[in-house]
Amino acid sequence: MTRATAGRALLFGVLAAAWAAAAWFLWQSRVPGSLHLPRLDEHDYFTAAQLRASASFSRVEVLIWLFGVVVQVVVLALYAWRGHRFMRESAAGPIGSGMLLGMLGFAILWLAEVPVSVLELWWQRRHDLSSIGYVEYVFGNWFALGGEFVFLCLALLIVMGFARLLGERWWLPAAPVFVGIALLFAFVYPYLTPTHKLDDPRLRATAQRFEKIEHVEHTPVVVEDVRDVTSLPNAEAMGVGPSTRVVLWDTLVYGPYTYRELEVVLAHELGHLSRNHIWKAIGWYALFAFPGAFLIAQAVRRRGGMAQPEAVPLSLLVLVVLSLLATPIENVISRHREAEADWMSLLTTRDPAAMKQLFRDFVPATLSDPNPGTFEYVALETHPTIMQRIEMAEAWRLRYATSTAQSP
Amino acid sequence: MHEHAEHPVRLVVEDDLRRNRLTVFFRILLAIPHFIWITLWTIVIVFAAIINWLATLVTGTPPGGLHRFICAYIRYSVHLTAYVHLVANPYPGFVGEEGEYVIDVRLPEPAPQVRWKTVLRLPLALPALLIGATLGGVGGTFFAPNGGRGGTGVRFPSFGGSGALSGVAAFLGWFASLVRGRMPKGLRDAAAYGIGYDAQVMAYLLLVTDRYPSADPTAMLGDVERPPQHPVYLVGEAEELRRSRLTVFFRLLLAIPHLIWLTLWSIAAEVLVIVTWFATLITGRPPAPLHRFLSRYVRYSLHVYAFLSLAANPFPGFLGEPGRYPLDLSLPGPERQNRWVTAFRIVLVIPAYLINYALLFALAAAAFLTWFVALVRGEAPWGLRNLSAYALRYSAQLNAYLFLLTDAYPHASPLEGAAPEPATFDELL
Numbered sequence: 001m002t003r004a005t006a007g008r009a010l011l012f013g014v015l016a017a018a019w020a021a022a023a024w025f026l027w028q029s030r031v032p033g034s035l036h037l038p039r040l041d042e043h044d045y046f047t048a049a050q051l052r053a054s055a056s057f058s059r060v061e062v063l064i065w066l067f068g069v070v071v072q073v074v075v076l077a078l079y080a081w082r083g084h085r086f087m088r089e090s091a092a093g094p095i096g097s098g099m100l101l102g103m104l105g106f107a108i109l110w111l112a113e114v115p116v117s118v119l120e121l122w123w124q125r126r127h128d129l130s131s132i133g134y135v136e137y138v139f140g141n142w143f144a145l146g147g148e149f150v151f152l153c154l155a156l157l158i159v160m161g162f163a164r165l166l167g168e169r170w171w172l173p174a175a176p177v178f179v180g181i182a183l184l185f186a187f188v189y190p191y192l193t194p195t196h197k198l199d200d201p202r203l204r205a206t207a208q209r210f211e212k213i214e215h216v217e218h219t220p221v222v223v224e225d226v227r228d229v230t231s232l233p234n235a236e237a238m239g240v241g242p243s244t245r246v247v248l249w250d251t252l253v254y255g256p257y258t259y260r261e262l263e264v265v266l267a268h269e270l271g272h273l274s275r276n277h278i279w280k281a282i283g284w285y286a287l288f289a290f291p292g293a294f295l296i297a298q299a300v301r302r303r304g305g306m307a308q309p310e311a312v313p314l315s316l317l318v319l320v321v322l323s324l325l326a327t328p329i330e331n332v333i334s335r336h337r338e339a340e341a342d343w344m345s346l347l348t349t350r351d352p353a354a355m356k357q358l359f360r361d362f363v364p365a366t367l368s369d370p371n372p373g374t375f376e377y378v379a380l381e382t383h384p385t386i387m388q389r390i391e392m393a394e395a396w397r398l399r400y401a402t403s404t405a406q407s408p
Numbered sequence: 409m410h411e412h413a414e415h416p417v418r419l420v421v422e423d424d425l426r427r428n429r430l431t432v433f434f435r436i437l438l439a440i441p442h443f444i445w446i447t448l449w450t451i452v453i454v455f456a457a458i459i460n461w462l463a464t465l466v467t468g469t470p471p472g473g474l475h476r477f478i479c480a481y482i483r484y485s486v487h488l489t490a491y492v493h494l495v496a497n498p499y500p501g502f503v504g505e506e507g508e509y510v511i512d513v514r515l516p517e518p519a520p521q522v523r524w525k526t527v528l529r530l531p532l533a534l535p536a537l538l539i540g541a542t543l544g545g546v547g548g549t550f551f552a553p554n555g556g557r558g559g560t561g562v563r564f565p566s567f568g569g570s571g572a573l574s575g576v577a578a579f580l581g582w583f584a585s586l587v588r589g590r591m592p593k594g595l596r597d598a599a600a601y602g603i604g605y606d607a608q609v610m611a612y613l614l615l616v617t618d619r620y621p622s623a624d625p626t627a628m629l630g631d632v633e634r635p636p637q638h639p640v641y642l643v644g645e646a647e648e649l650r651r652s653r654l655t656v657f658f659r660l661l662l663a664i665p666h667l668i669w670l671t672l673w674s675i676a677a678e679v680l681v682i683v684t685w686f687a688t689l690i691t692g693r694p695p696a697p698l699h700r701f702l703s704r705y706v707r708y709s710l711h712v713y714a715f716l717s718l719a720a721n722p723f724p725g726f727l728g729e730p731g732r733y734p735l736d737l738s739l740p741g742p743e744r745q746n747r748w749v750t751a752f753r754i755v756l757v758i759p760a761y762l763i764n765y766a767l768l769f770a771l772a773a774a775a776f777l778t779w780f781v782a783l784v785r786g787e788a789p790w791g792l793r794n795l796s797a798y799a800l801r802y803s804a805q806l807n808a809y810l811f812l813l814t815d816a817y818p819h820a821s822p823l824e825g826a827a828p829e830p831a832t833f834d835e836l837l
Contacts, residue, residue: 092725100723107658146661153665
């Protein structure tokens, strides 16, 4: 072994150790490691008709997702092969031409995915989960594509700019810049989401009480109106620093949910903030950005590297394939965070019955399969399954609710 | 080289630009008898047009008598519009005499017409009416909420619509003619172009010909003398009409990064133009580095809007470099400029801004229609491309004037300026 090889191995080892240490730190959770989820039978919580409907809905959703993935990979593979021909449509320099090729790749992908999107919308409309019109949906997506173009151009400007300066080592400065952009986006995103104040005084008072318990005082709780386009219930914690807030969809606040169920949701979202999940998500993004950018740099070497616009179509394919491969891992991390937020909710509300009821109500409202198959679970589930969440509520009840002296 | 057949409806311009100040001042009032007369005539024409349509549908050719009657109406409409818009000076006759007015239109003899085009004439004419609404105002009745004249009553397409190029040129020409006793050639040509296009649209709509109107300003004013070359002019590959269908479909979205960059660049340009203004006022010429920067900005702006409006095909660069884009701009160097013109530049630019504003509507309409055509055929229509080039050229001349690249006022003529003739051997001697 030469000294250079040994040096590289050592460097790799140090970097891998640093990566693992950072991942370990980000993985820390308030959910007790010793917590054992009891096995519960879904038939005790849902009717046979509900289980049939959700299983049938989810099965088709998975098929549509798979169809979409195949379309995505095939289209981008073809584009990686032939996309450089669009160079003749550019009078710009290398970076401008790279931007054009990037945008055209996304444009072709958008065109190819229109049938998939329409199929998915049709399936949701058929089950009354969406009320958005087809034309409105397609044109809405078309405008959203404009936003993607802007981000893509910015990304390519960074990557190609560094590649022209540093050659194949562009990924070293580019990855932290992308992390910075992710952070900026996390900060700005809440300001781009149109919301209004929560007008229920009782829920507002509860929010203030929970904020004190979870040590996230003065977090605004607001409502987003989505009822015109969907009937799905949802809530999210978003923002960093002064933009931090909890957003509840009006389908949830004004939906068929009891006050106690809304308390569970509120405590769950505040739990995300309490446990710094947005910061941790950015941390995870950083951990994936470095190796991801490095792999892209390696993959496009034969096309002349990222300094050449001809490499852009291939880089899009590599990016999408890497994202697909990373999806199961990202889902594991996401489920881990969501489980912790559920646990925080239980610690705050001390109401496992309300949590169970909330998730029971979610099944007919969202048609989520309470106990999906392994593939769906690994590839698509960003949250613990409904049954796992009910089981966690039951586990909390068994652990703490029997004796106040044992309460955390 | 593209071959472009001559349009059967041809505008004839024999005007010498001289204007009588008295008749200019009272022009609208003097035209009142004509307004009454054309309103009556228009009512008759509506019925004549329906009969003509049915007859052409049955026989395939418009009947001679009706054809002559409609031609006289179109000619009269051109004479009257030219008079009202100050494109011509003499008071016009009332019967649309052929070859007797300084702004006239040559119309074809009755000829067989394709029947399906006759059946669908009105829907087929809609794109031309849209362009007409922005140029002469012929489509104002169809595309403006109150008809072509702000709801004054006359709603047939024989008068300029508010906001149309001819209307703005006439408005500015009124002041200029009163002061100088002459109509500025640029304004006259611009208004004449709009009127000529209106005549072609009317001839198409009223079944005088089944040849579609051509928006090409160069062909429309082919017999008119070209103005002297402006120091800011278009260069590049005018004949390149190929358009990539994919980039046409996504043109608006693809332009977004450029529009963002152009906005950022505009902020810097607006700051630096103030510095340039002071420097030019003091030294008499713009500082070379600032002139270079602002030249790049003006050129880049042209590239972006040429791409956005489909007047050119490729994705432009971000630096406004000369010689890289098929629709490019030749700009003068940092030459000496008149200090008075520099001092009052922001005021002097207002008339040109109004013309530019009218042309932007034409550019938007041309881009909108080109989008559909290019998507289907994979190439831009020659006429619309040249209309867009005219609007872009004027806009570039305006920007060059505003950003102190030249003190030459933008020239409103749709005709590209003629390069100075090379000196003859005798002159050299």
